[in-house]
Amino acid sequence: MDLTLSQRYKIETYLEEGYSNSLISDKINVHKSTVGRELKRCDHLDRYDAVYAHKRYLKKKCKQTGFHSSTIEYKDEILSALEVNQYSPEQIVNRKRLEGGSFPCVETVYQIIYSQMSQNPSLKEHLRHHKKKRRPRASKETRGKLTNRKNIRTRPIEADNRSEIGHWEADVVIGTKARSAVLVTLVDRKSGYLLVGKANSKSENDVGATLLSMYERTPIPWYTITFDNGKEFACHQKIEELCNTVAYFADPYSSWQRGTNENTNGLLRQYFPKGQSMEDVLLKYISKIENKLNNRPRKRYGFYSPIELINNIDINAA
CATH class of the missing domain: 1.10.10 (Arc Repressor Mutant, subunit A)
Structure with missing residues (x-):
């Protein structure tokens, strides 16, 4: 069976997280022997490299040296x-x-x-690459407390099955230091439409203010927002009141429950790599990248772009 580059990226990521060949094969829906053969492409390296393995695969598949x-x-x-x-x-x-x-x-x-x-x-x-998994924070947590949370399991069916535009997932993308500027991201679950803002810090007040400014320029409704359990989202009750929305929280350590946002943050890392300070990033540049990603065709939407989907909600984007 031929693996895609996407599957090879997943193999690389799962290996970094310590998964066995058998578990990786279950994750990407192939036989475990396929994973074993795939790893041999990089057996002379100190680690599996998805891009290198895919390049070797392409060279082997196409024996001719040129193109028609x-x-x-x-x-x-x-x-x-x-x-x-x-x-x-x-x-x-x-x-x-x-x-x-x-x-x-x-x-x-x-x-x-x-x-x-x-x-x-x-x-x-x-060419987009997966990065190394993030390290756990060593600093003591000093931000606000999360209270009155609504669990993701009580979220309306329209949000769960992506049948309606206006149900969002939120996250922050950190820079070099925990107390420095961060990017705040919102992604619509149905269309993949992205909003990106810049907060001066990861505090609930700064993140909350950024979310409010993002709401003011949103072309589609905010019916619900799903957050992770970061204390920067202790502002959720204020956001509910001022943005006419309902906030829900994913289960702890369950990033897969907000897969749309996690995947989109991976796209953003192409332009804002880990280790880059967000302090000097201009809002004009952030807007440019937001626009670029909203106009990029997506496989899961039949290669329509998010901006096309929100402008023509009759397109089947399920």
Whole structure:
């Protein structure tokens, strides 16, 4: 069975978290022998590298050293979509097919990109990578307490099954220091529409003020918001009152319950890598990245973009 690059990224992540081959195979729905063979692609390295393994796979699959003349004509279009829009190869192919006409397959697009890396090494930076898992905080917690929380299990069915636009997941993306500026993110569960704001710190007052400013510029309703259990969200009752919404909280240590936001934060890390200070990040730049991601085609939405979905809610985005 051929693995996708997405599956290889998941293997890399699960290995870093200490999962066994058998458990990884269950997670990505393949036989455990497939995982074992896959790991051999990097057996000469000190760790499994998803991008390196996928590159070896593509080279083995395509024995020819060049491309057909009918494929070369797409090179500039592919490189532009990668460098300017940061589309993944899968997004490039399926978006072009959605717009009509023929286009090379995903494997061929990867080959074209890799064939240009010797001349333009920066291309690799535009291919999205998983980062190492975050370290636990060592500092003492000094922020507010969470009270009067509503559990995620009491959330309306429209939020759970993504049948209605206006049900959000919230999170913060931290910079270099716990007490420095952070990004506040909100993602609509149905459309994937993203809002990004900047708070001066991770305190409940700063995060709350940022959420209010985000609410004022939102083009779609806030029926519900699902938070994690970070104390920066002790402002939830104020947000409920001022934003005409209902706040819910995920179970502790259950990031999968807010998978939409977790995945979107991974996309943001392409532009705001871990270790980067958020102090000097301009609001204009944040707005630019927000707009870029909202206009990026998504596989789960049939390669429509979030902005297209909220502007045409009749499109089936389930």
